[in-house]
Amino acid sequence: MTILQFLLWSLLKVAVVTVVMLVGVAYTVLLERKLVGRIQNRWGPSRVGPFGLLQPLVDGAKNFLKEDIIPTGVYRPLYLMAPIIALGCALISIAVVPFGETNVGPGGLVKPGELNFFQISDVNIGLLVILGVTSISVYGIALAGWSSNSKYSLLGALRSSAQMVSYELALGLSLVGVVLRSGTLNLRVIVEQQSTQGMLTWNLFGGMQFVAFFIYLTAAYAETNRSPFDLPEAESELTGGYHTEYSSMKFAMFFMAEYANMITVGCVATLLFLGGWTSPFGDLIPPPQNIFVHALFPIFWFVLKVFSFLFLYVWVRGTLPRFRYDQLMNFGWRYLMPLAIVNIVATSLWLAYR
Amino acid sequence: MHLILFIVFAGFCLAGAINLLLQSHPINSALSLIVVMTSLAVLYLMLGAEFLAAAQVIVYAGAIMVLFTFVIMLLNAGREDRTLGSRAAGRVGFPAVVAVLAVIATMILHAHGLGVARLSDGITTTEELSAVLFTKLLLPFEVTSVLILIAILGAVALASRGNGDQERTGGR
Numbered sequence: 001m002t003i004l005q006f007l008l009w010s011l012l013k014v015a016v017v018t019v020v021m022l023v024g025v026a027y028t029v030l031l032e033r034k035l036v037g038r039i040q041n042r043w044g045p046s047r048v049g050p051f052g053l054l055q056p057l058v059d060g061a062k063n064f065l066k067e068d069i070i071p072t073g074v075y076r077p078l079y080l081m082a083p084i085i086a087l088g089c090a091l092i093s094i095a096v097v098p099f100g101e102t103n104v105g106p107g108g109l110v111k112p113g114e115l116n117f118f119q120i121s122d123v124n125i126g127l128l129v130i131l132g133v134t135s136i137s138v139y140g141i142a143l144a145g146w147s148s149n150s151k152y153s154l155l156g157a158l159r160s161s162a163q164m165v166s167y168e169l170a171l172g173l174s175l176v177g178v179v180l181r182s183g184t185l186n187l188r189v190i191v192e193q194q195s196t197q198g199m200l201t202w203n204l205f206g207g208m209q210f211v212a213f214f215i216y217l218t219a220a221y222a223e224t225n226r227s228p229f230d231l232p233e234a235e236s237e238l239t240g241g242y243h244t245e246y247s248s249m250k251f252a253m254f255f256m257a258e259y260a261n262m263i264t265v266g267c268v269a270t271l272l273f274l275g276g277w278t279s280p281f282g283d284l285i286p287p288p289q290n291i292f293v294h295a296l297f298p299i300f301w302f303v304l305k306v307f308s309f310l311f312l313y314v315w316v317r318g319t320l321p322r323f324r325y326d327q328l329m330n331f332g333w334r335y336l337m338p339l340a341i342v343n344i345v346a347t348s349l350w351l352a353y354r
Numbered sequence: 355m356h357l358i359l360f361i362v363f364a365g366f367c368l369a370g371a372i373n374l375l376l377q378s379h380p381i382n383s384a385l386s387l388i389v390v391m392t393s394l395a396v397l398y399l400m401l402g403a404e405f406l407a408a409a410q411v412i413v414y415a416g417a418i419m420v421l422f423t424f425v426i427m428l429l430n431a432g433r434e435d436r437t438l439g440s441r442a443a444g445r446v447g448f449p450a451v452v453a454v455l456a457v458i459a460t461m462i463l464h465a466h467g468l469g470v471a472r473l474s475d476g477i478t479t480t481e482e483l484s485a486v487l488f489t490k491l492l493l494p495f496e497v498t499s500v501l502i503l504i505a506i507l508g509a510v511a512l513a514s515r516g517n518g519d520q521e522r523t524g525g526r
Binding site: 003078123124125128129131132134135136138139142143145146154157158161162165168172183184185 | 355381385388392404405407408409411412415416417420421423424427428477479480481
């Protein structure tokens, strides 16, 4: 493959993934509004289009048309840069996520290694890249709060950056068990190692990584500033948290970043614990012969698994009350992190014993 | 290709470093330092040290610099003042830095037996790195870990001493 071909294919893949991701973000917002509505025994958006399905379009148009207010006291360069950092980091980390097999079609229409059809870039340290980008995304929120020059924003940003830095530790440590089991940081290889016996060889069930999965989920909720850890934007105390002074599209960018992060976290959980794009029934269902069905079947499982994570996210948001800030920090440092370390030790002992 | 990327990111790195010195507001300096660190990570990546690059971003840009910005935000440090002392430090400091760097550079250039690293497609995988780190270099590695542990314990001891107006135990 020449460098020009590589460039064109990469651009195409980036464009497709970005569009799919943004549409996914828009419809995750709708999913959240609908589901929270049902949980609270009301309809949620139902007027625009059938079942309210066109609501995201209208919301987007509304956000674009709103007046863009920049308060006088802000530190302009950082104030303008913060939403871009937040959204940029949220969208970058999807670049290393594999969505499906490399060899498309039963006979291998595209040979492995020649063209990675369902992944933008297959890097050896995919997991670390995701963790690194997540750790950079703290700056979006921290700078937004600081540059807004408002007490609510600053408090929200301080809470948020402390929370993200603290829970990043638990998040990273919870993944070590999986990495120990598979012996690689390459996301594609991690998935392929889980795919041999369907559900039985997933890291969650076959690998006995229940504890790690629980820690990962909890830390991921905190990392994406989602309920029950949505202290940075606790509207009862901080009016809006780090984005109090933002309006119009800049405000929307923070929310797009949050939902994009939710999707990425769901993707990572799917890849590491739930066997990625592989079928949960293993070889019980014979692989379909039709080339398009064969290519799209893995995508179906992947989307289904990520969707179930998003569903869980919204369910948790609709059910659990918010933590108090000291409880949040105690929980992260005193329970989750020691638990994650115990999990690492137990997994290593098990691997050494086996 | 490698050369173009190298020039671009080395340029970023230098620009960030110079900007760090020229900015008078601490948060701009901190952000320039982040630029320096991330472009260094890219340079590591081009030398084939992928784990090092990731660790650089996660540890330095993602954790340590977050704490830096955190402190700047909390203390609300303002612009720095140019005093006689800072001007004198600038006058003496730059030649001194140049002299020290020149000495280090000549030492490195004259030293023998140093390995070569070049921009290449070859990649040192995490497995190879850890094999070296945990067999050949185990003692230095563990000593460094103990050193960091001592630093953590020292920080905890200093923090728990308090000012007397808060209780010693319980709570955060």
